[in-house]
Amino acid sequence: MKVLVTGHRGYIGAVLTPMLHQRDHDVTGLDSDIFRSCTFEGTLDDTPTMEEDVRDIVIDDLAGFDAVIHLAGLSNDPLGDYRPNLTQQINCEASVTLARLAKRAGVPRFLFASSCSNYGAAGSGFLTESAAFNPVTPYGISKVEVEHAVAPMADECFSPTFLRASTAYGLSPRIRFDLVLNNLTAWAFTTGQIYLKSDGSPWRPIVHVEDIARAYIAALEADRELVHNQAFNVGLTTENYQVREIADIVQAIVPNSRIEFAADAGPDTRCYRVDCNYIGRRLHAFKPQWTARRGVEQLYEAFCSVGLSLEDFEGERFKRIAHVKKLIRNGELDEDLRRVSVPTMALAV
Template identity: 50%
Template sequence: MRVLVTGHEGYLGSVLVPRLIESGHEVVGLDTGLFADGTIGPVPEDVPALRVDLRDVTKDHLAEVAPDAVMHLAALCNDPLGDLDPELTYDVNHRSTVRLAKAAKDAGVTRFLFSSSCSLYGAGTDDAPLDENAAFAPLTPYGESKILSEQDLVGLADDDFSPTFLRNATAYGFSPRLRGDLVVNDLVGHALLAGNIGLRSNGMAWRPLVHADDIASAFIALLEAPRETVHARPFNVGHSDENYLIRDVANLVQEVVGGEVTFAEGAGADARNYRVSCDRIAAEVPEFKPQWTVRKGIEQLVEKYKAYGLSLDDLFGERHQRLKKINALHAAGKIGSDLRWTENAR
């Protein structure tokens, strides 16, 4: 298929695009390039791309590249960034998603794979893993924006337009455009580069975790799955065995890397506390076979951090921290408060 990937120069997009090409698909990107220069190791292969803000995408843009499918990853990508301006979060993550989907539908695109998130379960519960029918309990504008997007995309579904929702567990693992603000990546970095494994909470919250490469595999498997299997349906993306207490993740990092596990002063409970079941995707899309465990991912991160000479300043500075990058671009006058590029950036 010819696939348009939004956010193709992001953390997940930089893993997904090469996998799509390896699978024989033709890829076109869409990205404004806010995080394009945050690379580590080999730079991902360039693909043809639309250089347009997600909020400005029209039917004409979609008709120009004529994709068979859209994989929509672009978003304000984590809770701190989403909290920067909640209204902006809803505009980029929700309203722009719906506009993109309508433009795609009007341009004749038949498949629309939306990168949702298990964050929409939010407060959840630690009593039992949550499946796709569980109640929503979002704690942030980011989580709420995913719910609103899913609901509106269902309203667009018909015989000609088929959306699918990938509710990704919390991502981790190496990417050519690394994020240091993800919990596993962060803990490994602290252990390896600072000698300690610092927890900001008491570590007793549950979190489902999934490697970036397994998320890419899920996108490809769902793209290639029969339409009737995935039409207007959500799938928790990960493996049911890969739910962890954050404290247990820290202990795994300690076993692999070393370093003392420490707790921030006054560290208390994290309101985000949930486990998820990924039995639906395992049963109904058997082509998706996750290859990673958190331990294996920790070992990969250690290997890559060392191989590419990652420094503490790189990992925890603006290079690999999304909110710090946005603040640096804004302070330099390169983007406005609306996160659009300014004339100074040219």
């Protein structure tokens, strides 16, 4: 298939795109690449790229594609909370516009990066795809609003699919340290502390970034009737953990580490357990490969290899919100998170 992947240079996209190439798909990427200096290990592939803001896509950009995989957006709660109106503009309005343009351009399939954050404050019962939404952050709200707006667009010519990923973890060339398993492992490696900012009681479903990529490929390659206007929780039902259980796994793997709680640690309103059995029943090609324990082992080996430091982990390079604020201070991004053009005269100085 000829596939457009928005956000292909992000945490998930940098893993998914090479896997699509391995499956012989014809892939083009679209990414504003504001995190271009944040590559952790290795290099990104040379996928043909439209270096463009997702808010600026026009119908001609979409001509001739068989599918759009839409990953682009503000990817976490700190970025989502930074300026909620931007989260609404980028994650919601631009996504809905992209879907409309894709339909007008005759793109048959539209795969949207939704999230289990849709369920928000849901308690400890297992949630299927029919569970009520209860998002508690601008990020989660934006994902819900896109699903509600795009699902009615489905018809015989336009087939949207909504992949609600569990909380991601694992190694990527564009690694994120704001994700719970990645974060706790990095704390343990760099400081010896497994630092919990909550009381450790909230439930989280977690899934390796490579398994998220496998879910997209399975949905992309599935018969249309299996995925048409369907939502899928992405992960394994057995991979739901309380945060303190993830901390215990990290402590068992990272030598000389110990669990510490922040002085103000308390309950987290984001608490949900997710039933992921439907995607396996519907898409037999989706076979997750990772567990939390293997993921911590992978990260620990990578941190040993690169010599991850606390400055790297907590600094402006790999912390998304800190990096964005740095780019704004340096005049490389404006307050609307758009790249600032450098005048020709300045380039000659």
